[in-house]
Structures are given as C-alpha cells and as structure tokens.
Amino acid sequence: MKLWILRHGEAQAHARRDAERELTAHGREQVLHSAAQMLGEPLDSILVSPYVRAQQTAELVRKALGFTSELIVVPWLTPDSEPKYAMSKLPDSGHVLLVTHQPFVGDLISLLQFGHLREPQPMHTASLAELEGEWPLAGSMKLLSVRHPR
Template structure:
C-alpha cells in the first residue's frame, strides 16, 4: 500500500465556523503544485475530510491529474480525529493506493503514529505539504516514510 497524506492548502483566517473556511488563491496554487508531484502515481482513492477547505483541496487533485474517480468524503478525517481510528479505517483500503486529504494536527500525528508507533513524534506539515508512506498494511509503527514535500 502506498499512502499519500496531503494537508489542505492555505485557507481563510475566518469564517462562520472552522469547517466553513475556504482556500485562498495562494492555497489553491499550493495544492496544484503538490498535486503535480502525484503525476504518474497509481492512485486509486482520494479520501477527504468533510471540511470545506479539505473538500476544495481534494477536488483540485483530480483536476490536476485527470483522475476520474469520485472523492470519498468521510467524517473520520477532521482536525481533531483520533489517528488510531484513522489507521483502523484505512485498513479497508490496504490493498490500494490512497491519498488522504485532511488537517493539522491530525495529519502530523497520523504520520508519527504510522511511522514511529507514537503520537508523540508528529511530523511537521505545512499547508499543502504532501507525505508519502509505504507498507503492506496501515499499522502503527509499520509504515515507512518515503518523503515529505513542502510547497514553495
């Protein structure tokens, strides 16, 4: 399994609710730059948080790649979701290559858990940062961090 973890692009500072914050123009450019690095990768699924900025990020990726599958929106990828539950849910996709689009602090904690088996070693993830991980199964401490790409 290859797992890519993408933090949403730069978003507005304010909205009526955190879940409603939209990407800025700079955020869209960041996402397109990160998405371009996925060209030619055997991506099977794009799974995203229901928050607006993550949805907008997730929708830009297929446009950039010519990916025809629909984005799957799940409630377990919000900023405060439990990384352990995320890994459990990703087990359903273990035979495929998956892009997860979500938020900090979740994405950094998820990478730390997947690679080190600990929530104490979170990976720093800027807006539109893209991490690539690999393993047979998405298990705590069993995944290898191949690389992290930060925009800019």
C-alpha cells in the same frame, strides 16, 4: 500499499465556522504544486475530510491528476479526529490519498511510522507525505518523503 497524506492548502483565517473556511488563491496555487508531485503515480482512491478547505483541495488534486473516480468523504479526517481510530478505517491495500488537516495529519504520520504520537510530523499547508508498507498499521509504514510547496 502506498499512502499519500496531503494537508489542505492555505485557507481563509475566518469563517462562520472552522469547517466552512475556504482556500485562498495562494492556497489553490500550493495545492496545484503538490498535485504536480503525484503526476504519473497510480491512485485508487481519494479520501477527504468533510471540511470545505479539504474538499476544495481534493477536487483540485482530482482535476490536476485526471482522476475520474468520485472523492470519498469520510468523517474521520477532521482536525480533531483520533489517529488510532482513523488508522483502523484505512483501506488495507492500494494507492490512497488522504486529504486532511493539522494537527491530525502530523499525528497520523507519526503513528503509522513510529507506532506512537510522540513525534508528530511537521506539515505546512499543502505539504504532501508519501508512505509505503505492507499494511497501514502502527509503526509498519516507512515515510518515503515529505514535500512542502514553495
């Protein structure tokens, strides 16, 4: 199994609600830079947070990669989601991209890589992590790379 985890691009500082914050122009550029890192990689699905900035990020990636399947919106990829619960919801095979938020993203990577939450992975806006393993279980995946946009 291959798992990519992408933090959304830079978003507006304020909106009526946090979930409604949109990407900035710089954030869109960041996302396109990160999407370019995935060109040529096989991808089975894109799972995305219901928050606007994550949805915009996922749509930019989908278009940049020419990915024709629909985005799969899931409620367990928000900033305050529980990583252990989210891990139990991950597909158990394939090539999957998650588009989500900090602090959740750093905690999920730590859980998948080390089996605990004590070493969250630093993830800037539009940072892209690539993990690989037999199953998406705590401590069972290897972190292959983390790429930060310029």
